[in-house]
Amino acid sequence: MKRVVITGAGTINALGQDVPATLEAMREGRCGIGELEFRDVERLAIRIGGQVKGFEPETVFNRQQLALYDRFTQFTLLAARQAVAQAGLEFVGDLANTSGVVLGTSGGGLSTQDDNYRAVYEEGKNRVHPFVVPKLMNNAATSHVSMEFNVKGPSFTVATACASSNHAMGQAFQMIRTGMCTAMITGGSESMLCFGGVKAWEGLRVMSKDACRPFSATRNGMVQGEGAGVFVFEEYEHAKARGAEILGEVLGFAMTSDAADIVMPSKHGAARAISGALRDARVSRERVSYINAHGTGTAANDKTECAAVADVFGTHADNLMISSTKSMHGHLIGGTGAVELLACLMALKDGVIAPTIGYEEADPECALDVVPNVAREAEVDVVLSNAFAFGGLNAVLVLGRA
Amino acid sequence: MTKCPAILDKRGAEVMDVKEQVIQIIAEQAMLDVSDVAMESTPEELGIDSLGLVESIFAIEEQFDISVPFNANDPSESDFDISSVAKIVEGIEKLIAEQKS
Numbered sequence: 001m002k003r004v005v006i007t008g009a010g011t012i013n014a015l016g017q018d019v020p021a022t023l024e025a026m027r028e029g030r031c032g033i034g035e036l037e038f039r040d041v042e043r044l045a046i047r048i049g050g051q052v053k054g055f056e057p058e059t060v061f062n063r064q065q066l067a068l069y070d071r072f073t074q075f076t077l078l079a080a081r082q083a084v085a086q087a088g089l090e091f092v093g094d095l096a097n098t099s100g101v102v103l104g105t106s107g108g109g110l111s112t113q114d115d116n117y118r119a120v121y122e123e124g125k126n127r128v129h130p131f132v133v134p135k136l137m138n139n140a141a142t143s144h145v146s147m148e149f150n151v152k153g154p155s156f157t158v159a160t161a162c163a164s165s166n167h168a169m170g171q172a173f174q175m176i177r178t179g180m181c182t183a184m185i186t187g188g189s190e191s192m193l194c195f196g197g198v199k200a201w202e203g204l205r206v207m208s209k210d211a212c213r214p215f216s217a218t219r220n221g222m223v224q225g226e227g228a229g230v231f232v233f234e235e236y237e238h239a240k241a242r243g244a245e246i247l248g249e250v251l252g253f254a255m256t257s258d259a260a261d262i263v264m265p266s267k268h269g270a271a272r273a274i275s276g277a278l279r280d281a282r283v284s285r286e287r288v289s290y291i292n293a294h295g296t297g298t299a300a301n302d303k304t305e306c307a308a309v310a311d312v313f314g315t316h317a318d319n320l321m322i323s324s325t326k327s328m329h330g331h332l333i334g335g336t337g338a339v340e341l342l343a344c345l346m347a348l349k350d351g352v353i354a355p356t357i358g359y360e361e362a363d364p365e366c367a368l369d370v371v372p373n374v375a376r377e378a379e380v381d382v383v384l385s386n387a388f389a390f391g392g393l394n395a396v397l398v399l400g401r402a
Numbered sequence: 403m404t405k406c407p408a409i410l411d412k413r414g415a416e417v418m419d420v421k422e423q424v425i426q427i428i429a430e431q432a433m434l435d436v437s438d439v440a441m442e443s444t445p446e447e448l449g450i451d452s453l454g455l456v457e458s459i460f461a462i463e464e465q466f467d468i469s470v471p472f473n474a475n476d477p478s479e480s481d482f483d484i485s486s487v488a489k490i491v492e493g494i495e496k497l498i499a500e501q502k503s
Contacts (some may be wrong), residue, residue, distance in 0.1 A: 205475075
């Protein structure tokens with residue numbers, strides 16, 4: 001089996017429009033959640049989110065590109081450019097043929113759908129732009145990345161709601177580990193912050209109107225975010241031979257299905273994913289010092305996740321740190337695991353654990369060290385990234401130091 | 403679920419009162435006969451889970467054209483009391499009075 005390392009990272013999210021800005025915000029425990037700004041927002045009951053502000057796509061993409069790029073594709077391309085530039089890879093010849101793109105998203109081109117449904121239903125228009133379909137399709141971002149970087153190997157998009165990115169990155173990891181590919185561009189993207197996108201979530205009544213406070217007894221729901229996280233995963237010997245900087249190593253991955261409920265999480269499904277990932281990585285649970293939690297800030301997720309962690313780690317659960325950065329950037333749904341992987345890399349590389357901000361009051365059902373409100377310095381060896389999706393689909397990654 | 407139609411008399415006035423309409427919505431959600439829905443029952447006793455509760459609240463909002471302050475994260479912490487059918491009816495009558503006045 002080949003070893004898999006990360007040699008490039010890129011992002012755009014509510015905390016920053018690149019990796020250094022995002023990590024700085026995480027270190028400072030800054031909140032990127034604020035008032036939503038888009039058409040018809042006054043008709044929503046939920047008006048906050050981790051929205052990307054100050055981003056002007058016209059300054060990055062030309063008119064022809066904008067006609068084809070939904071906001072989720074724009075986010076993806078921006079993050080992918082940063083990641084590929086950092087990795088310093090040029091996809092030509094054999095490398096192009098043995099490299100692929102696997103990205104996660106849940107809503108795909110949701111704002112393109114929203115705009116065009118509005119045009120035909122509300123405004124009564126009978127004609128839509130010719131590129132609506134190629135712009136809204138879930139695989140649009142993956143395809144544009146493969147075109148921009150000449151990546152010609154196995155490429156596809158994964159949609160497993162809130163676990164999309166972790167499933168995508170897990171797949172990319174396995175494709176390199178088995179020798180199928182040399183390098184993969186992977187991660188995920190989401191842009192659901194439009195009227196229809198938020199209205200649909202509002203219906204479920206699990207959204208907070210004021211803040212995302214994971215693990216706090218005062219938590220009252222999730223807050224949506226948007227953006228992308230994209231990474232270059234690379235076969236270790238290939239990266240070493242060319243002297244690439246290694247940001248971290250992907251050690252293991254596991255996925256499970258609760259086979260239980262379409263929205264309620266299961267402790268057993270989560271625990272099986274966590275223990276399965278540790279087994280896959282062949283690391284003992286005592287070596288895990290940090291978990292980037294799914295930590296949505298809903299009553300159900302946070303207590304179930306803590307119970308699963310306690311089950312898997314036993315007494316070691318009291319020694320490890322677990323934090324949810326969703327408190328800062330919001331829940332990026334299909335892109336969330338990718339942005340959260342940045343916190344894992346920061347823990348491994350810089351020895352800084354991102355905090356769970358908004359933490360007000362201890363909840364006996366979440367009695368773990370959730371790194372409340374303030375980042376912490378700690379030397380860590382092995383970290384985990386949890387993602388537990390609606391539909392009961394769980395995906396957990398294990399990462400180690402370079 | 404289908405919207406529960408208001409039953410009107412010839413002059414267009416509603417024959418069913420709020421209580422009857424709420425019971426009908428809850429019965430439909432629980433897949434029970436209206437006669438099996440006791441006022442003191444909790445949604446849980448009627449077999450309505452969290453998702454069923456959210457759906458019932460939606461049907462009630464549609465039926466009475468009101469907005470119900472209900473957070474599925476922690477229903478017991480919501481401003482709206484859902485501890486029994488009677489409490490739900492009481493709460494809805496109050497909301498109708500507030501929001502329709």
